[in-house]
Amino acid sequence: MHKPLPPTPFYYNPKQVKAIVLGADPSNFTDKGKTRRLTKAFGIGDGDSRYFQGILKNLKEVGLGLEDIYVDNIIQNYLESETSNNKDWYKIAETNIPLLKGRLDKLDKSREIPVLLTAEKIYKVLLNDDIKRKKASELYSKESSIPISSLENKLRRPLIPFFRNKDYSLSNQELYKQKLSKIFNEK
Numbered sequence: 001m002h003k004p005l006p007p008t009p010f011y012y013n014p015k016q017v018k019a020i021v022l023g024a025d026p027s028n029f030t031d032k033g034k035t036r037r038l039t040k041a042f043g044i045g046d047g048d049s050r051y052f053q054g055i056l057k058n059l060k061e062v063g064l065g066l067e068d069i070y071v072d073n074i075i076q077n078y079l080e081s082e083t084s085n086n087k088d089w090y091k092i093a094e095t096n097i098p099l100l101k102g103r104l105d106k107l108d109k110s111r112e113i114p115v116l117l118t119a120e121k122i123y124k125v126l127l128n129d130d131i132k133r134k135k136a137s138e139l140y141s142k143e144s145s146i147p148i149s150s151l152e153n154k155l156r157r158p159l160i161p162f163f164r165n166k167d168y169s170l171s172n173q174e175l176y177k178q179k180l181s182k183i184f185n186e187k
Helices: 053-061 089-107 120-126 174-185
Strands: 019-025 070-075 115-117 159-161
Touching: 053 174, 070 089, 089 115, 089 120, 089 174, 115 120, 120 159
Parallel strands: 019 070, 019 115, 115 159
Antiparallel strands: none
């Protein structure tokens, strides 16, 4: 039995990209306990919007749409267990960072396009080892510096927490939404 091909990154026009949306990995067990194969990251365009629905809603809150984004996963391959239950996820993600960095550098050599992080695990693995990790609630507070400096992370790009968890829906995070709207409306 062979492994399913990983989903490819999603984008319309690389020259129009204003933000990179980064997921953890495509692993899912939503097809009666089996992996649902996705053709694009988060299943965008596969006719099942459940994986990207909340993210798209948040994107719209800051004035971005599908034509403005590049979507990828830190780990492109399917894993044996769901991200939140995978004890090896951080180790696997670490080995995939150079590959991701290469893909993103092809898209944006300037490294100026911000990366929207859809999960706290992604934030934790991408920060440089000497940088103190903050809790998600601290990242969304008005005191937190957003974007996270490119000097503080392994991708060498500005990072922006953009978590999928409903607690961080931008419709409930007015000050944070204003910060992000300002970032994307200046572009």
